[in-house]
Amino acid sequence: MSQTTTSAGSRAIEIRGVARWFDDVKTGGRYTAIQDVDLTVRPGEFLSIVGPSGCGKSTLLHMVAGFEPPSAGEIAVRGHRVDRPGADRGVVFQSELAVFPWLTVERNVEYGLRVRKVPAPQRQARVSDVLRLVGLEAHRDKYPRQLSGGMKQRVQIARVLANDPDCMLMDEPFGALDAQTRMRLQDELVRIWQAKVKTVVFVTHDVSEAVYLSDRVAVMSPGPAARVKSVVEVGLPRPRRRDDPEFLRLTSMLTSELHHEREDDDGRQ
Numbered sequence: 001m002s003q004t005t006t007s008a009g010s011r012a013i014e015i016r017g018v019a020r021w022f023d024d025v026k027t028g029g030r031y032t033a034i035q036d037v038d039l040t041v042r043p044g045e046f047l048s049i050v051g052p053s054g055c056g057k058s059t060l061l062h063m064v065a066g067f068e069p070p071s072a073g074e075i076a077v078r079g080h081r082v083d084r085p086g087a088d089r090g091v092v093f094q095s096e097l098a099v100f101p102w103l104t105v106e107r108n109v110e111y112g113l114r115v116r117k118v119p120a121p122q123r124q125a126r127v128s129d130v131l132r133l134v135g136l137e138a139h140r141d142k143y144p145r146q147l148s149g150g151m152k153q154r155v156q157i158a159r160v161l162a163n164d165p166d167c168m169l170m171d172e173p174f175g176a177l178d179a180q181t182r183m184r185l186q187d188e189l190v191r192i193w194q195a196k197v198k199t200v201v202f203v204t205h206d207v208s209e210a211v212y213l214s215d216r217v218a219v220m221s222p223g224p225a226a227r228v229k230s231v232v233e234v235g236l237p238r239p240r241r242r243d244d245p246e247f248l249r250l251t252s253m254l255t256s257e258l259h260h261e262r263e264d265d266d267g268r269q
């Protein structure tokens with residue numbers, strides 16, 4: 001990251017006027033995936049991004065991660081412009097391929113700490129701490145092929161937490177899991193988030209998952225030129241119940257918001 005652009009204040013992540021387009025080498029034209037995206041994420045907040053398939057959720061998250069630059073606009077994390085990946089932002093992907101198959105659970109989790117040359121005693125303490133937090137202590141010597149899909153996602157989460165980032169950026173991390181495992185991991189994620197007080201940005205297709213987990217839910221419009229069309233506050237206390245009438249009302253409201261393109265800009269921020 002480079003120069004300070006804004007005072008961090010109450011903004012963990014600030015996305016201002018961001019667009020991303022891709023050149024089509026065959027036609028010489030370009031495809032504008034997202035345009036004019038404005039979104040502020042507060043420190044310690046759990047914010048989900050929902051949107052139709054292909055609208056640009058992953059593209060937006062990858063830009064916050066610093067994997068690719070915006071074509072226009074600016075992204076700042078704690079007041080610093082993002083221009084590359086950084087240890088302050090940890091990314092959890094949908095695919096279990098993000099876990100190194102040739103390393104044990106412990107080695108996977110320790111990986112970032114080794115790269116940063118954290119001394120062995122500190123490394124071991126940190127790894128034990130996060131393995132305990134994600135419930136993988138008993139599996140530390142196993143290889144990924146010996147783990148279930150849910151356990152592999154826990155390895156990814158533990159690996160991110162070991163680096164103690166300010167924000168966790170999660171790209172449909174539970175998308176490939178069966179419904180029961182998914183719900184269990186949602187509960188675990190809330191517990192971990194509450195224990196570690198990280199800012200979390202969570203991309204999902206699943207409105208109910210977003211309402212269950214989040215402080216606020218940002219809804220994107222369909223692409224091309226997708227934008228954040230509204231941001232909805234979820235005021236429900238935790239632990240949440242999926243059969244709570246207010247939970248069901250919010251889920252149904254967000255579902256219709258997602259499926260109906262609205263031209264007004266009321267909810268933009």
Ligand SMILES: Nc1ncnc2c1ncn2[C@@H]1O[C@H](COP(=O)(O)OP(=O)(O)OP(=O)(O)O)[C@@H](O)[C@H]1O
Pocket residue numbers: 022031033051052053054055056057058059060205223
């Ligand atoms: N490297 C690229 N080159 C060209 N087009 C791209 C590239 N990456 C993404 N796109 C296009 O940008 C749009 C947004 O893609 P993205 O994967 O961010 O959407 P998404 O909302 O995360 O989708 P899904 O919910 O299906 O995972 C899509 O139309 C996609 O085809």
